[in-house]
Amino acid sequence: MPSAENLKARSEFQDKKLGIFLHWGVYAMMGQGEWVMNNRNINYEEYAKLPAGFYPSKFNAEEWVKAFKEAGVNYITFTSRHHDGFSMFNSKASEGYNIVEATPFKRDVIKELADACAKYGITLNFYYSHLDWHRLDYPLGSTGRQLGRPTDQQNWKSYYNFMNAQFTELLTQYGPIGAIWFDGVWDHAGDAVPFDWQLEEQYALIHKLQPSCLVGNNHHKNLNPGEDIQIFERDLPGQNNAGFSGGMQVSDEVPLESCQTMSDVWGYNITDAHFKSTKELIQMLVHAAGLNANLLMNIGPQPDGQLPAESLKRLKEIGEWTSQYGETIYGTRGGLVTPRDWGVTTQKGNKLYVHILKWQDKGLFLPVTDHKLSNAKLFKDGSQVKLVKSKEGYLLELPAVPDDIDTVVEFTID
Ligand code: GLC
Numbered sequence: 040m041p042s043a044e045n046l047k048a049r050s051e052f053q054d055k056k057l058g059i060f061l062h063w064g065v066y067a068m069m070g071q072g073e074w075v076m077n078n079r080n081i082n083y084e085e086y087a088k089l090p091a092g093f094y095p096s097k098f099n100a101e102e103w104v105k106a107f108k109e110a111g112v113n114y115i116t117f118t119s120r121h122h123d124g125f126s127m128f129n130s131k132a133s134e135g136y137n138i139v140e141a142t143p144f145k146r147d148v149i150k151e152l153a154d155a156c157a158k159y160g161i162t163l164n165f166y167y168s169h170l171d172w173h174r175l176d177y178p179l180g181s182t183g184r185q186l187g188r189p190t191d192q193q194n195w196k197s198y199y200n201f202m203n204a205q206f207t208e209l210l211t212q213y214g215p216i217g218a219i220w221f222d223g224v225w226d227h228a229g230d231a232v233p234f235d236w237q238l239e240e241q242y243a244l245i246h247k248l249q250p251s252c253l254v255g256n257n258h259h260k261n262l263n264p265g266e267d268i269q270i271f272e273r274d275l276p277g278q279n280n281a282g283f284s285g286g287m288q289v290s291d292e293v294p295l296e297s298c299q300t301m302s303d304v305w306g307y308n309i310t311d312a313h314f315k316s317t318k319e320l321i322q323m324l325v326h327a328a329g330l331n332a333n334l335l336m337n338i339g340p341q342p343d344g345q346l347p348a349e350s351l352k353r354l355k356e357i358g359e360w361t362s363q364y365g366e367t368i369y370g371t372r373g374g375l376v377t378p379r380d381w382g383v384t385t386q387k388g389n390k391l392y393v394h395i396l397k398w399q400d401k402g403l404f405l406p407v408t409d410h411k412l413s414n415a416k417l418f419k420d421g422s423q424v425k426l427v428k429s430k431e432g433y434l435l436e437l438p439a440v441p442d443d444i445d446t447v448v449e450f451t452i453d
Contacts, residue, residue, distance in 0.1 A: 041246075041267065048251035049267055052217065053294045054370040055113035055162065056328055057361070060298055060337035062166075062305040064121050065089040065142075067342040070309030076123045076172050080185040083173055090125060090141035098144075098344025100151035104159050106346065110354040111361025113369070114162035116220050116335055117152060119209055121166070121306075122182070124173025129212065132204035136173060153213040162217035164253075165209055167202075169236065170223035174198060178234075180226030199237060203244055210248040218253040218268060219245055225258060239265050255296065259283045262290055271297040275323075276330050295332035299323060301350055307339035314349045317356040318444050324357075324368065325394045325445050329383020331373030360444065367392040367418055367447050375452065376405055382445070389453070392418065393435070395446040401439065406432040411453040418447035426450075 041049070062073050068089060069075045076086050107115060120126045126137035128149035139147050149165075156163045172183035175192040210216055227234035242254045242265030255268035262269055269290045273281035275297050276289045289295065302314045315323075320336060327334040338350045346354075361368070367385060374384030374391050381403060382396035391412065395403060405412070412433055415424040425436035435448060 042250045044250040049294050056333050056368050057112050058114040058335040059107050059112050060335045061117045063340045065093045067307040072304045072308045073121050073306030077183050082187040093142040094144045095344030100155040104155035106354050108159040110358040111365050116164040116166050119165040122168045124171040164218040166220045168223045170226035181229050216252050221256040268294050276332050297327050297332050298335040300337045317353050321360050321444050322396050328368045328385050329378050391450040391452050393448040395441045398441050401437045403435045412450045414451040418449045
């Protein structure tokens, strides 16, 4: 049974609705995403020379966090250690392979982010890779096989202890942490003998260190015991366009979170200019909320420590929208009417918000028969919207064909 603190944290997590995912590591220097080591079969000893050249001279945690705050973001999920095995924090357990000891920068960027987050009231979560392309004790899986690593030193016990030592660091050095976001168990999905990651014990350690720290795992499967969040990669709950969520049933027991890229990739890619429009991103957030899920929107910071200008521009525009419409998203749950082709509904207390994202007519029908709706008005300016009751529900008569990013109509529910 989850503890009372844990249950409270789950509900607070659901209230937050919008998070920023940050994929940042020494791979940013290569400008080809966080998989570059594997994708280009870079020898592990050669890759390990990258940190000595990592000096993100323009990194300023406070500038990042301020930009997130102004966008209406309530949490960030930062890559504490990605598949390349490099720890982006002060980790004694990492035997020197970390940002403080192996780079000329020497600064613990996670400490700086933690301080900035505390100042701006933003929750800090950690992404953590279960698989590792650097350590020799990691039992080789389906990826990272051409990196020149000797295979005679694989030792699960030693690797498992290392990971657990890192959780102790992550959960004692940086104040309260919102969640640990695991990724990579799929590295052993193809094993002939099922691989035992000893997840339950690891989750228990996390919950012992910080009972309110939620555990999520991007394993693309149904929930395992001890997991507090269900994660959907590049898709909203119930969809499977990206091909990761085929084997998943949407849980109605834990908070849901969908992670999405702002451009095409997670880690900084120097040739990727394919950014989603602000409208698409806002509609994604609204869709997620209507499905009772959070949106974790990714940014890949540059090697110099700055956020890409394209991302900053979108953050600013999202902030303009959330400052006006945030009330219809934050703290809500999926509403009375399940998602439709025209949009979604959200709900908070006795308020129902109908979010019309795409609709060609002035009339819109809401199939609500078990509740009484009244007091319909446009959220934007409070102007009355005519509501006609029928046996099957309510017909809304809008003043005009909706053409905003999100035309929100507010109702009182009895
Ligand atoms: C995938 C990728 C990884 C990325 C993650 C984000 O699992 O392996 O690089 O961090 O998706 O959802």
